[in-house]
Amino acid sequence: MDFSIxxxxxxxxxxxxxxxxxxDHFSDxxxxxxxxxxxxxSILPPSPPRAAEDSLKCKPGYRFExxxxxxxxxxxxxGGNTNDKKWASLICSQxxxxxxxxxxxxxxxxxxxxxxxxxxxxxxLCGHIDHFQGKSWDVGWGCGWRNIQMLSSxxxxxxxxxxxxxxxxxxxxPDIGSLQQWLELAWAKGYDTPGSEEFDQKIYGKRDWIGTTxxxxxxRSFGLRAQIVDFSSRxxxxxxxxxxxxxxxxxxxxxxxxMDVFLSKGKLDMSTAVSSGKEGFRHSxxxxxxxxxxxxxxxxxxxxxxxxxxNKSGNHHVVLSEKAPxxxxxxxxxxxxxxxxxxxxxxxxxxxxxxILDPAENTxxxxxxxxxxxxxxxxxxxxxxxxxxxxxxxxxxxxxxxxGEELEKLKTLxxxxxxx
Numbered sequence: 001m002d003f004s005i006x007x008x009x010x011x012x013x014x015x016x017x018x019x020x021x022x023x024d025h026f027s028d029x030x031x032x033x034x035x036x037x038x039x040x041x042s043i044l045p046p047s048p049p050r051a052a053e054d055s056l057k058c059k060p061g062y063r064f065e066x067x068x069x070x071x072x073x074x075x076x077x078x079g080g081n082t083n084d085k086k087w088a089s090l091i092c093s094q095x096x097x098x099x100x101x102x103x104x105x106x107x108x109x110x111x112x113x114x115x116x117x118x119x120x121x122x123x124x125l126c127g128h129i130d131h132f133q134g135k136s137w138d139v140g141w142g143c144g145w146r147n148i149q150m151l152s153s154x155x156x157x158x159x160x161x162x163x164x165x166x167x168x169x170x171x172x173x174p175d176i177g178s179l180q181q182w183l184e185l186a187w188a189k190g191y192d193t194p195g196s197e198e199f200d201q202k203i204y205g206k207r208d209w210i211g212t213t214x215x216x217x218x219x220r221s222f223g224l225r226a227q228i229v230d231f232s233s234r235x236x237x238x239x240x241x242x243x244x245x246x247x248x249x250x251x252x253x254x255x256x257x258x259m260d261v262f263l264s265k266g267k268l269d270m271s272t273a274v275s276s277g278k279e280g281f282r283h284s285x286x287x288x289x290x291x292x293x294x295x296x297x298x299x300x301x302x303x304x305x306x307x308x309x310x311n312k313s314g315n316h317h318v319v320l321s322e323k324a325p326x327x328x329x330x331x332x333x334x335x336x337x338x339x340x341x342x343x344x345x346x347x348x349x350x351x352x353x354x355x356i357l358d359p360a361e362n363t364x365x366x367x368x369x370x371x372x373x374x375x376x377x378x379x380x381x382x383x384x385x386x387x388x389x390x391x392x393x394x395x396x397x398x399x400x401x402x403x404g405e406e407l408e409k410l411k412t413l414x415x416x417x418x419x420x
Contacts (some may be wrong), residue, residue, distance in 0.1 A: 007205035012177045016192060018067075040373045044086075046259070055328055065153075070327070077342040083185065083188055083189055083311065086185055086188070086360075087168070087185060090168070090178070090181055090182065090185060091167070091168030091170065093178075093367045094167060094168075094170065094175075094178035094181070094182075095174060095175045095177065095178050096170075096172040096173065096174065096175065097132065097149055097172075097173045097174060097175040097176075098175070099130065099131075099132050099133070099149075099173075099363070100131075100133075100363045100364060102130075102131070102363065102366075102367045105128050105130075106129065106130070106131055106357070106363075106366060106367065106370065107125060107126070107127065107128055107129055107338065109367065109370035109371060110125065110338075110339075110355070110370055110376070110380065111125055111318055111320075112370075112373075113370055113373050113376060114151045114318050114341065115318050115372060116318075117317075118343070119316075119317055120334070120343060120344050121317055121341055121342060121343045121344065122317045122318075122319065122341070122342050122344070123317065123318050123319065123339060123340070123341040123342075123355070124302070124305040124306050124319045124320075124321050124340055124341075125305075125318065125319070125320055125321060125337050125338060125355065126154060126158075126305065126320075126321055126323055126324060126325050126338050126339055127154065127157070127158040127320065127321075127322070128139070128153075128157045128158055129150055129151075129153055129154040129157075129325055129336070129338055129357065130149075130150065130153035130156060130174075131148075131150065131357050131359075131361075131363045131366060132149040132150055132153070132232050132359060132363075133146070133359055133360070133361060133362055133363045134146055134360055135336075140207075140302075140360070141207045141208065141209050142176060143333055143335070143359045143360065144209060144210035144211055144214065144215065144329075144334050145179055145210065146359030147178060147215070147327050147328075147334050147335065147336045147359060148215050148218065148327070148358060149173050149174075149176075149179070150325060150336045150359075151215070151219075151324065151325055151327060151336065151397070152166060152167075152173045152174075153173050154324055154325050155224070155324060155397070156172070156173065158322075158324075159324075159357065161400070161401055162222075162224060162401075163352045165223060165224075165401060166222055166224075167182065167222075175393040177204065177205070179218070180203045180204040180205070181204050181211075182218055182221070183203055183214060183217065183218045184201065184202065184203060184204055185221065185331075186217050186218050186221030187199075187201050187217070188201070188222070189221055189411075190411045191217040191218075191220055191221050191410070191411045192213055192214075192216070192217040192411070192412075192413050195213050195217065195413070196217075197213070211310075211329045211334065211393065212228050212327055212329045212334075212393045212394070212395040213228065213279050213413055215327050215395045216228055216413055217248065217396050219397060219400075220410040220411070222401075223401040223402045223403065223404075223407055223410075224397050224401065225397060225398035225399070225400060225402055225410070226395055226396070226397050226398075226410075227395070227397070227398060228393060228394070228395055228413065228414070228415045228416070229300070229327075229393065229394045229396065229414070229415065229416045229417075229418065230391070230392075230393055230415050230416065230417045230418065231294070231296060231300070231391065231392045231393070231417075231418045231419075231420065232296045232389045232390060232392075232417070232418075232419060232420075233391070233419070233420055234390040234419050234420065247385070257264070294384050294387035294392075294420060295352070295384055295420070296418055296420040297384075297387060297392055297394075297420070298340065298352035298354065298384050298387075299352075300418065301326065301337060301340050301352075301354060301394075302340050302342060302350070302352060302396075304323060304396065305323050305339060305340055306319070306321070307323075321339070323396075324394065324396065324397045325337060325338050325357075326357065326396050327394065327395035327396075328354075328392070328393075328394060329392065329394070329395070330389040330391065330392045330393070331389055331391070333360075334359075335356045335357065335358045335359070335393075336356065336357045336359075337354055337355065337356055338355050338356065338357055340352055340353065340354055340355055341353040341355060341381070351383075351384075352383070352384055353381045353382060353383050354381070354382040355380055355381065355382075356380060356381075356382050357380070359380070361379055365379070366379055366380070383420045393415075
């Protein structure tokens with residue numbers, strides 16, 4: 001693969017992506033930073049890109065040397081494994097995503113706003129997460145990748161064991177092109193093989209939609225225990241005249257494919273699907289929950305964030321959870337659930353609001369509304385009444401790193417199904 005040097009930041013970029021990468025420097029939110037980069041680069045000689053110092057700690061036996069003109073990896077001790085060679089090369093060539101960083105963090109700002117709300121509510125929030133908004137060139141297809149970036153930012157910041165192994169221990173969130181290459185490598189290693197066939201095992205440089213299964217396959221390839229949960233109405237027919245909503249008949253009972261169940265063809269029977277996770281929400285089979293409407297989804301999210309290792313912040317009705325955010329998929333779009341609020345009703349019931357970061361929203365607008373404590377509710381809160389789709393999917397990540405036999409089992413994706 002040919003590489004070129006970006007004239008704005010001196011990063012080594014695949015030649016085919018140079019124009020797209022260079023255009024990102026002209027987005028409004030990066031203007032100040034890029035001006036500083038341009039001024040600095042005008043007076044300093046270019047320096048070669050360098051891999052993170054601890055990028056090899058999860059893969060012993062490799063030694064990297066970078067050339068001055070590109071991020072070429074000279075690998076010693078390969079053992080003849082092609083995937084290991086690709087892994088080593090990708091660690092060195094992957095690129096860090098450029099995004100607007102909110103001072104103090106969005107979650108800290110959201111927590112302060114929630115603390116000012118009624119004492120008759122309880123909110124549970126995950127820890128730090130960065131917001132990755134879509135850009136002009138990924139409108140209509142990039143939301144899945146942006147949500148993977150959001151989950152990655154949380155895992156890298158909040159979970160040391162995940163930081164040490166994600167993306168070769170680079171310690172940063174890669175851009176979409178690099179994530180696409182990591183997903184291709186996951187497929188090459190055998191993760192969600194049937195799903196990879198929907199893309200012909202190739203996704204790098206493409207504008208294909210992805211969903212929870214691609215998210216799970218990517219994270220599982222690093223040993224993370226990513227799980228998938230389905231929520232669907234009892235009368236929802238999985239087959240549809242709309243080709244984007246139909247299914248492709250498969251001989252197995254796995255969940256996989258582009259946009260998951262939404263872009264596949266044929267029908268999917270998940271009656272025997274199970275979760276392979278060891279911690280968190282463990283199921284031995286289908287869990288059919290008979291709750292009115294989409295309340296079952298909100299109840300699941302509440303139990304997820306509320307269970308295990310939670311602690312209260314300075315305000316008694318805002319609770320900080322150690323759970324990771326949730327990849328939230330429905331027909332046509334995906335978002336990231338970062339928490340949930342429960343308003344306690346007089347009859348003893350709870351009225352839920354999902355707390356969501358949407359890649360379609362502008363990061364600066366989110367920050368501004370939270371700092372002013374005005375208008376943020378419309379951008380982040382989503383009540384149960386807004387859940388009007390007949391089917392939703394979640395991808396969640398159990399704690400810990402899989403090894404050995406468990407890691408091999410993670411190559412096959414399963415789904416936990418809840419019906420309402």
